[in-house]
Amino acid sequence: MKTMRRSIILAIVLAVTAAPAAAFAQQDTGGRDATTTSTVTDERDHRLLDELKARALQMIDHQLDALGRLRSAIGNSAHITDDHAVQLLGDISAAAADLEQLAREVEAATTVPEVWQLIRQIPGFQIGNVLAPKTHQVIASDSLVAFGGKLDRFAAKLEGLITRAEENGHDVDEAWRMLEDMNGQIAEGVRSADPVAESVIGLQADDWPDPAQSVLGAGRRDLHAAGQSLRVAFGTGKGIVEILRNLFDAASDV
Amino acid sequence: MREGNHMERRSAVGLVTTLLLVAACGPSGGETAATTSTTSPAATTTAVITADTTSPTVMVTSSTTTAAPKQEAATTTTSPAPPRNLDEELSEFDDLEGFLDELDDMLGNL
Numbered sequence: 001m002k003t004m005r006r007s008i009i010l011a012i013v014l015a016v017t018a019a020p021a022a023a024f025a026q027q028d029t030g031g032r033d034a035t036t037t038s039t040v041t042d043e044r045d046h047r048l049l050d051e052l053k054a055r056a057l058q059m060i061d062h063q064l065d066a067l068g069r070l071r072s073a074i075g076n077s078a079h080i081t082d083d084h085a086v087q088l089l090g091d092i093s094a095a096a097a098d099l100e101q102l103a104r105e106v107e108a109a110t111t112v113p114e115v116w117q118l119i120r121q122i123p124g125f126q127i128g129n130v131l132a133p134k135t136h137q138v139i140a141s142d143s144l145v146a147f148g149g150k151l152d153r154f155a156a157k158l159e160g161l162i163t164r165a166e167e168n169g170h171d172v173d174e175a176w177r178m179l180e181d182m183n184g185q186i187a188e189g190v191r192s193a194d195p196v197a198e199s200v201i202g203l204q205a206d207d208w209p210d211p212a213q214s215v216l217g218a219g220r221r222d223l224h225a226a227g228q229s230l231r232v233a234f235g236t237g238k239g240i241v242e243i244l245r246n247l248f249d250a251a252s253d254v
Numbered sequence: 255m256r257e258g259n260h261m262e263r264r265s266a267v268g269l270v271t272t273l274l275l276v277a278a279c280g281p282s283g284g285e286t287a288a289t290t291s292t293t294s295p296a297a298t299t300t301a302v303i304t305a306d307t308t309s310p311t312v313m314v315t316s317s318t319t320t321a322a323p324k325q326e327a328a329t330t331t332t333s334p335a336p337p338r339n340l341d342e343e344l345s346e347f348d349d350l351e352g353f354l355d356e357l358d359d360m361l362g363n364l
Binding site: 133136137139140143144147150151153154157161220223224227230231234241244245248 | 340343344346347350351353354356357358360361363364
């Protein structure tokens with residue numbers, strides 16, 4: 001009887017002590033799960049944020065590299081005018097400063113949407129659509145005009161040589177006719193190339209797509225036409241040299 | 255005696271005439287004569303006076319030269335000779351070909 005009473009008391013004690021413990025144990029396990037889930041989500045967000053930031057900074061670096069190449073193209077051009085170089089370098093420096101500011105904002109961003117919003121600003125610089133083509137067109141325009149000037153001096157030299165040949169009794173009618181053609185071709189080339197620089201140099205990112213697209217398209221066409229005219233003029237000049245060479249060779253053979 | 259005086263007078267007149275001639279030409283007289291001799295075949299007389307400060311006598315010597323005939327080359331305009339080497343004359347434009355290639359690259363990148 002005594003043993004039986006002792007067993008009942010033990011059972012009650014066990015029941016009283018074990019139930020809350022089990023409840024606590026259950027409660028404890030549930031809390032740990034929530035913490036783990038929360039940590040994983042944070043890590044994933046951080047990783048996504050970091051990846052997005054790295055991607056944004058990479059895109060900005062890519063644009064800054066393009067600006068660096070434009071600076072080099074201007075620096076390496078022997079024919080760009082000082083005024084044009086100063087104006088273009090000013091545009092490039094301004095774009096670079098804005099991109100560097102954007103990079104600082106990306107680094108300081110704390111949320112993914114914030115970074116996305118900054119990334120969406122990068123194409124707005126229109127470096128590939130406006131700044132790069134206008135820089136190349138200005139350099140080409142100035143270079144073609146310089147080439148036209150050199151061809152002008154070449155034509156003047158040929159004129160002197162034709163005159164000398166004529167004074168020595170040679171028939172130089174064909175050479176005179178070709179020289180007239182050459183001068184016309186040079187003038188046409190310079191007339192096409194010269195205005196392009198001024199027409200495109202003022203274009204800004206905000207001008208894309210209109211009017212930048214049509215202005216740059218027209219500039220490209222005019223520069224190609226100018227290149228063609230000046231190439232023909234140079235070919236005509238070489239033809240005149242051949243005529244003179246034949247005349248003088250024939251004279252020295254006599 | 256009269257004949258002797260006459261001879262003396264003629265010598266004196268000759269001397270005075272020569273001196274006047276020399277004085278008229280002055281220091282540039284020689285140059286004038288030299289210039290004339292290159293442009294005209296006429297004969298000219300150049301007088302040289304040597305003054306001796308210790309003697310009252312003035313010695314005058316004269317010589318006659320005949321200028322060489324005028325050279326035709328000096329007045330005729332000749333045609334300029336053809337250039338000895340056309341390539342050399344045009345060497346300053348040797349870079350045009352390279353310049354044009356550069357332009358082609360430039361235009362290809364527009």
